[in-house]
Amino acid sequence: MSAVSHNPADTRVVLGIESSCDETAVALVRADRTIIAQRIASQEAEHAPYGGVVPEIAARAHAERLAPMIAGVLADAGLGLGDVDAIAATAGPGLIGGVMVGLVSAKALAMAADKPLLAVNHLEGHALSPRLADGTLGFPYLLLLVSGGHCQILRVEGAGRYRRLATTIDDALGEAFDKTAKILGLGYPGGPAVEQLARGGDPKAAALPRPLKGSAEPHFSFAGLKSAVLRTVEGGAHTPADIAASFQQAAIDCLADRLEKAIADHGSAPALVVAGGVAANQAVRSALQGLATTHAMRFVAPPMALCTDNAAMIAWAGLERIMAEGTAFTGDPLDCAARPRWPLDPDAAAVRGAGVKA
Ligand code: KG4
Ligand code: ZN
DSSP states (O other): OOTTTOOGGGOOEEEEEEOSSSEEEEEEEETTSOEEEEEEEEOHHHHGGGTSOOHHHHHHHHHHHHHHHHHHHHHHHTOOGGGOSEEEEEEESSOHHHHHHHHHHHHHHHHHHTOOEEEEEHHHHHHHHHHHHOTTOOSOEEEEEEOSSOEEEEEEEETTEEEEEEOBSSOOHHHHHHHHHHHTTOOSSOHHHHHHHHTTSOTTSSOOOOTTTTOSSOOBOOHHHHHHHHHHHHHTOSOHHHHHHHHHHHHHHHHHHHHHHHHHHHOOOSEEEEESGGGGOHHHHHHHHHHHHHTTOEEEOOOHHHHSSOSHHHHHHHHHHHHHHGGGOOOBOTTOOOOSOOOSOTTSOOOSSTTOOO
């Protein structure tokens, strides 16, 4: 492999592959933050009949689509594999079948083209995505990472350097949005549908709980909120729009309360940053903007297309690592493993609760 002798100063274009959930995505990103080409294939249609992602169906769809998409993105850019400096793929956390499809494809490309492999943590892709969109965002920053699988507050010190300040003890926030959508009969995927319905509702209509609000422990909990939504729907006293708006407001209140606590306990940072699928929510974004203003922090949210799963953020996380490691960069070994769980902060203390999302 040329990986060991690779000169990082020349590594300027990375091919990124994302396949950890229900989006198959491929992108070519240059170190100057240009997304040269990208393709995203959603599997919404395949999973919609089941009301959620079916892992086996997801893995098969990734396997069918990925190779032609890689060829397509290279063709869109007018580049060959030889023009690419490294191959980055999500290596976890996520649905393991899909992760393996993407990672094994990246290994094959890296081997065939004699390029370094980058096994990227999907969460790191989300965590660094705001820096792909905004070259003025420096380290450190306080990050709220809210996706379908995770809800965490992190202090981002640099590429590969994360301190987890809080996480969820049960459901992730995106999961709570998806379950609320299911209860309200809005179908899958639920987040955007709940947001849309909430626009016409009264956020004060239904009295819903704010789990762990004011708690001395720093974490999130959304399972009780979801159950309260179910009871409220069954109660029949409120319109779906009022319930959606009340749910969204309760979730936002929890986010704000936990962020306030993180700032009180660990201090402020120059910027408050939000990333992950739920960061696409306008009500969440404007609440966070207000919180940042109160604390004299800059607020940064990536453009919508970079919030939900995509491959540009995976390629960018690879580029950040190449730049951070400098001449020490060699890439990852071809026998590196796909990881269903992969915490960004391996030193973070374990939290109470079953089914905890690292
Ligand atoms: O980051 P992402 O695309 O995939 C994961 O890594 O999990 O996040 C997907 C999650 C889903 O739960 C989806 O319902 C939620 O993000 N989501 C939203 C919105 N758009 C996507 N939640 C609330 N409002 C939205 N507009
Ligand atoms: Zn994601």
